[in-house]
Amino acid sequence: SFYTMYNLKPVGRFHVQVCGTTPCMLRGSDDIMKACKDKGMAKGATTADGLFTLTEVECLGACANAPMVQINDHNYEDLTYDSMTAILDMLARGEEPKVGSQIGRTASCPEAGPTTLQEMV
Numbered sequence: 001s002f003y004t005m006y007n008l009k010p011v012g013r014f015h016v017q018v019c020g021t022t023p024c025m026l027r028g029s030d031d032i033m034k035a036c037k038d039k040g041m042a043k044g045a046t047t048a049d050g051l052f053t054l055t056e057v058e059c060l061g062a063c064a065n066a067p068m069v070q071i072n073d074h075n076y077e078d079l080t081y082d083s084m085t086a087i088l089d090m091l092a093r094g095e096e097p098k099v100g101s102q103i104g105r106t107a108s109c110p111e112a113g114p115t116t117l118q119e120m121v
């Protein structure tokens, strides 16, 4: 049970893994968890419709874009309560939300773009 990558029982169509480690926690993972709970999810459980399973996990390696979640094979980063809610709504409707940064950053570049080595861009 130490390894969260092993699921000991079937998960829903979307396995929502919310990072709660310090960088994500300091940047608002509580809001992300609240967005999930407001959609009827509970930690360690699958929704009655089989759509979502919610798991809190340790660092998923995208701390520079905290807070973030992994849903199935994709990361969603730079999240807020509203953007997380929108992602969950899109998934429930069968749509494909934009993966990665939700504020338009490329990887972990500053919001306004690179600040160094600009001649190489």
Ligand code: FES
Residues within 6 Å of the ligand: 019, 020, 021, 022, 023, 024, 025, 058, 059, 060, 061, 062, 063, 066, 068
């Ligand atoms: S602390 Fe959340 S991705 Fe590293």
